[in-house]
Amino acid sequence: MTADEAPADAGTAWRRIADELAGAIGKGDYAAGDTLPAATALAERYGVHRHTVRQAFRHLAEQGLVTVSRGRGTQVSARRVPYPLGRRVSMRANLGRIGIVGSSTVLSGEQIIGEPETCEVLGLDQGAALWRLEGLSLADGTPMGTGTHWLSVARFPAFDAAYRGADGSITAALKACGITDYVRLSTRLTARLASEREAELLRIELGAPVMVSVAVDALPDLTPIHLVSSVFAGERMEMVVEPFNEEAR
């Protein structure tokens, strides 16, 4: 669906140009990573001022279809990778299902004293020792998201080693610790702007929009075992919630 949102402006020149360019992107005339013709060239082609073309570019950028950057021109964005939020959530399995090679890297790992709220969410006593691990998730080599993970040290005494041994895959690390199945209890999602560090890790512009997810995974009996706070590049990811899709649940 083409979400259009400015009915008051419908029919104006910038809108017609944006629609045509969106159509050309949709048909594949321009592929992900392609640079659109320069504003001056398009202005000549359509017989309009280049500001009008720039307004069309801005509209396409707002829709997430292109990225406008100084110096590099207007580039067609890659399609957003769908990330189903069902009863079982695994980044790598999600990606594999749509033919994308998921990978991850470990950024940091340390043992900390849990903050009160973190301990509560994980059903632990106040002041419990926690693993605090950071990782980066990639799809076909492009950073998708970065996450901070918390797990009980008492429950998983060797989780940091398992996490490093599994190259930052939580699913594989849990398996190495004897947990062969786990479920997604809850996910809270919102949007904010990337911090400097996040922009650097995700290779997005400083101040680009990110989706923030705070999620809790549990054993199949719903005992919480894993809290993860993630930041996903808004331009690359799309969360999908389908409560009636048994496969996704």
Place this chain on the structure above:
Amino acid sequence: MTADEAPADAGTAWRRIADELAGAIGKGDYAAGDTLPAATALAERYGVHRHTVRQAFRHLAEQGLVTVSRGRGTQVSARRVPYPLGRRVSMRANLGRIGIVGSSTVLSGEQIIGEPETCEVLGLDQGAALWRLEGLSLADGTPMGTGTHWLSVARFPAFDAAYRGADGSITAALKACGITDYVRLSTRLTARLASEREAELLRIELGAPVMVSVAVDALPDLTPIHLVSSVFAGERMEMVVEPFNEEAR
């Protein structure tokens, strides 16, 4: 949970100040809308440079706890309104459950020829006539989101009048058309920056992050009847997905 994300800097002065301020906000020492002390005052209190305090402010802003704006100082943000994405989704019912008065207004309504993808999603023949309605949702008078709705004209010949009569409540308008129950088939969520029009409608800063949702509602037999593309203020809303919460499903 306090999501912290800069382990390399943990223990530095800005981090300690940010943690203390976050704690004070969490305990309610500062309420939503309150202005934090000026950077210069806090710099004196902590014996640090004001740039250090500003870094703490930036960190809190990234976490969504405060809004830093020129002239108005550093204001404590309101808690994000949770929006459960279960099997039944109704903005007004969601808000009512947590004691917030939800309301909406109609922005526009027209009959259009559906775009190919829109018709397909709604299970209609190509070129079907659709209602295209725009509305704004508010919580206690504050704009939360704005949505564009598409429904079949053949199925709901008087939907525009029902929508206006219901002051922009889809649930009430459907009820007026004889649909007393409907379910949420799918929701796709991502993050981008607000357009000029969206920023104006939602009363957020131009370029503030928004959560974009494209959702399909269906009859209880899963026949799709309603497509809605919404934009929510990232600073005010939080989507909640709980696949095991029977009430939310």
